[in-house]
Amino acid sequence: MPNPLIRQATAEDWPRIWPFWHRIVAAAETYAWDPDTSEEDARALWMGPAKRVFVAEDDTGAVVGSAYLTPNYGGPAARIANAGFMVDPERGGRGVGRALAEHVLAAARAAGYRGMVFNAVVETNPAVALWTSLGFTILGTVPRAYEHPRHGLVGLHIMYKELA
Numbered sequence: 021m022p023n024p025l026i027r028q029a030t031a032e033d034w035p036r037i038w039p040f041w042h043r044i045v046a047a048a049e050t051y052a053w054d055p056d057t058s059e060e061d062a063r064a065l066w067m068g069p070a071k072r073v074f075v076a077e078d079d080t081g082a083v084v085g086s087a088y089l090t091p092n093y094g095g096p097a098a099r100i101a102n103a104g105f106m107v108d109p110e111r112g113g114r115g116v117g118r119a120l121a122e123h124v125l126a127a128a129r130a131a132g133y134r135g136m137v138f139n140a141v142v143e144t145n146p147a148v149a150l151w152t153s154l155g156f157t158i159l160g161t162v163p164r165a166y167e168h169p170r171h172g173l174v175g176l177h178i179m180y181k182e183l184a
Contacts, residue, residue, distance in 0.1 A: 036083035
């Protein structure tokens with residue numbers, strides 16, 4: 021797949037994000053969100069007012085991935101970002117996740133964030149390889165914190181990348 025077009029999401033994009041958002045969260049393999057999250061609650065989680073949301077479109081205009089950027093903390097620590105990424109499982113392995121990650125990291129730097137932290141990366145998530153290839157380090161792992169449907173109890177990584 022050629023590089024996807026990445027742009028700021030609009031409220032009208034949610035119906036194109038929801039189908040893969042729901043599929044990914046319901047699978048309970050990569051996100052520490054309730055697999056039974058309602059569409060209304062999912063929209064609030066992903067498209068909340070504190071979040072800058074992006075979508076990736078393929079050459080047909082289909083939304084094939086989405087990401088958000090938000091402060092991880094408040095107050096004096098508000099310059100540490102957090103982000104979330106989802107790629108339509110049918111479009112995985114084609115560079116969409118990497119393109120979204122590079123876009124969001126550039127947006128975070130431009131917004132003045134000093135670093136980015138991921139609070140709960142399931143250690144069996146294939147995206148761990150992507151994050152480490154982009155310079156994230158594993159600060160620690162909470163052992164046996166995640167009930168994975170295929171692997172049983174697995175750890176949750178806390179990952180960090182300095183941006184400044």
